[in-house]
Amino acid sequence: MDFELSEENRIFREAIRDFAQKEIAPLVDEAEEKNEFPRQLFPMMGAQGFLCPRYPVELGGGGGDKITECIMVEELNYVNAGIAGSLMAQSGLATQPIYNYGSDEQKEKFLIPAIQGKKIGAFGLTEPNAGSDAASIKTRAVRDGDSYVINGTKIFITNGPICDYVVVAAYTDPTKRGEGINLFIVEKGTPGFTVPRKLDKVGNRSIETGELVFEDCRVPAKNMIGDKEGGGFAQIASTLLSGRITYGSRCVGNAQAAYDMTVKYAKERVQFGKPIIQFQATRFKLAEIATLIDVMRTYTYRVAWMHDAGKNVKREGPMVKLFCAENLQKILSDCMQIHGGYGYMMEYPIQRFWRDGRLFTITEGTSEIQRLVIARESGY
Numbered sequence: 001m002d003f004e005l006s007e008e009n010r011i012f013r014e015a016i017r018d019f020a021q022k023e024i025a026p027l028v029d030e031a032e033e034k035n036e037f038p039r040q041l042f043p044m045m046g047a048q049g050f051l052c053p054r055y056p057v058e059l060g061g062g063g064g065d066k067i068t069e070c071i072m073v074e075e076l077n078y079v080n081a082g083i084a085g086s087l088m089a090q091s092g093l094a095t096q097p098i099y100n101y102g103s104d105e106q107k108e109k110f111l112i113p114a115i116q117g118k119k120i121g122a123f124g125l126t127e128p129n130a131g132s133d134a135a136s137i138k139t140r141a142v143r144d145g146d147s148y149v150i151n152g153t154k155i156f157i158t159n160g161p162i163c164d165y166v167v168v169a170a171y172t173d174p175t176k177r178g179e180g181i182n183l184f185i186v187e188k189g190t191p192g193f194t195v196p197r198k199l200d201k202v203g204n205r206s207i208e209t210g211e212l213v214f215e216d217c218r219v220p221a222k223n224m225i226g227d228k229e230g231g232g233f234a235q236i237a238s239t240l241l242s243g244r245i246t247y248g249s250r251c252v253g254n255a256q257a258a259y260d261m262t263v264k265y266a267k268e269r270v271q272f273g274k275p276i277i278q279f280q281a282t283r284f285k286l287a288e289i290a291t292l293i294d295v296m297r298t299y300t301y302r303v304a305w306m307h308d309a310g311k312n313v314k315r316e317g318p319m320v321k322l323f324c325a326e327n328l329q330k331i332l333s334d335c336m337q338i339h340g341g342y343g344y345m346m347e348y349p350i351q352r353f354w355r356d357g358r359l360f361t362i363t364e365g366t367s368e369i370q371r372l373v374i375a376r377e378s379g380y
C-alpha cells in the first residue's frame with residue numbers, strides 16, 4: 001500500500017497550483033461580480049493540457065490519471081468554485097460521453113476542440129420537472145430521415161449560455177423508461193435551440209448557468225452518441241459516477257481554502273486580550289476541520305485509485321460525494337462561526353466559499369440520491 005502521490009502527480013500539482021494562483025485568482029472578483037465566466041481561460045488551459053488532464057496526449061489532453069484530474073479540481077476550487085465548476089463541466093460532463101462512446105467524427109469535431117479549449121461544452125440532463133428522477137425527462141428526439149427532431153426544455157445547465165455545443169439527453173423511445181434515452185450533440189446556432197434565460201444564483205456566480213429550449217430542433221442523426229437507439233442512460237450513469245469522485249476534490253479544495261483563511265483570521269483577531277485561536281473552542285473546531293479535510297482528501301484519492309485500477313466504484317463513488325459534501329457543510333459553518341460578524345460581511349472572502357460550497361450537496365446528485373445508490377449497491 002502506497003499513500004504517496006506519484007512524482008508526476010506532485011509535479012502536476014505544483015504546475016496547476018501556480019497557474020491557478022497566477023492566472024485565475026486575479027480574475028475571480030470581476031467574474032463573481034459580473035456573473036460571467038472569463039472565457040479566455042478555456043484556450044489558455046487547453047494549450048497547457050490543464051483543461052482535460054485525463055484524456056490522452058494524442059487528443060490534446062494531459063495523459064494523466066483520475067488522481068491527476070482530482071488534483072486539478074482541488075487546486076481550482078481552492079481559488080474559486082465557480083470557475084472550477086465551469087471547467088469541470090467541460091473536462092467531465094460535456095466531453096466524457098463523447099470520449100467513451102462517440103464516433104471518430106464526433107471526437108474530431110467536438111472532443112478534440114473541447115480538450116484544446118477551442119470549443120465550450122455543456123451537458124443537458126436536468127429538466128424543470130425531472131431532477132433527481134432523471135428517467136422521467138420529457139425531452140423527445142424523433143427520427144426523421146437522416147435527422148432527429150428534438151423538443152424539450154433543460155434547466156440549471158452549467159455553461160449553457162456560453163456553450164458551443166451541448167450534449168442533450170432525450171427519449172428516442174419513451175415507452176422504455178430510462179432505457180429509451182439517447183444523448184445528442186446539439187451545436188449552438190442550430191435552428192430551434194435557444195438559451196432564453198441565464199439564471200441568477202446564490203453562489204458559484206462565475207459559472208454561467210442557463211435554461212435551454214429545443215423547439216423542433218433538427219440535428220443530423222450522426223450527432224447521436226452511440227450507434228443504436230437506447231442505452232443512453234448507461235452512458236449518463238458512467239459519466240456521473242466518475243464525476244462523483246471528482247466532486248470529492250471539489251469539496252476538499254473549497255474546505256482547504258476556508259480552513260486556511262480561518263486559521264489566519266483566528267490568529268489575527270484579538271478578543272479578551274488574546275488572539276481567538278488561543279481559545280480552546282476555536283482550536284477544537286479547527287482541529288476537527290483539519291482532520292475532516294485529511295480524511296476527505298485521502299478517501300477521494302483512494303476511490304480515484306480504484307477507478308484507475310478498473311475496480312467497481314458504484315458504491316464508493318457516491319460515498320465520496322456524500323461524505324465530502326456533507327462534511328463540507330459542517331466545515332463551512334464552523335469557519336463562518338470563527339469569523340464572527342466579519343465573516344457575514346461581503347468584504348471577507350469566507351462568505352463566498354460558504355455560499356459556493358452550499359451547492360455541493362445538491363448538484364450532480366443530491367446527498368439523498370447518493371444514500372439511495374449506496375444502499376442499493378450495498379444490496380438492500
Ligand SMILES: Cc1cc2nc3c(=O)[nH]c(=O)nc-3n(C[C@H](O)[C@H](O)[C@H](O)COP(=O)(O)OP(=O)(O)OC[C@H]3O[C@@H](n4cnc5c(N)ncnc54)[C@H](O)[C@@H]3O)c2cc1C
Nearest residue numbers: 123124125126130131132156157158362363364365366368
Ligand atoms: C448550479 C447548478 C448547476 C447545475 N448544472 C447542471 C448541468 O450542467 N447539467 C444538468 O443536467 N443538471 C445540472 N444541475 C441540476 C442538478 O443536477 C439538480 O439540481 C439535482 O440533480 C437535483 O435535482 P432538482 O434540483 O430537480 O431537485 P429534486 O429532484 O426536485 O429534489 C428536491 C429534494 O427532494 C429530494 N429527493 C428527490 N427524490 C428523492 C428520493 N427518491 N428520496 C429522498 N429524497 C429525494 C432531493 O434529495 C432534494 O432534497 C445543476 C444544478 C445547479 C443548482
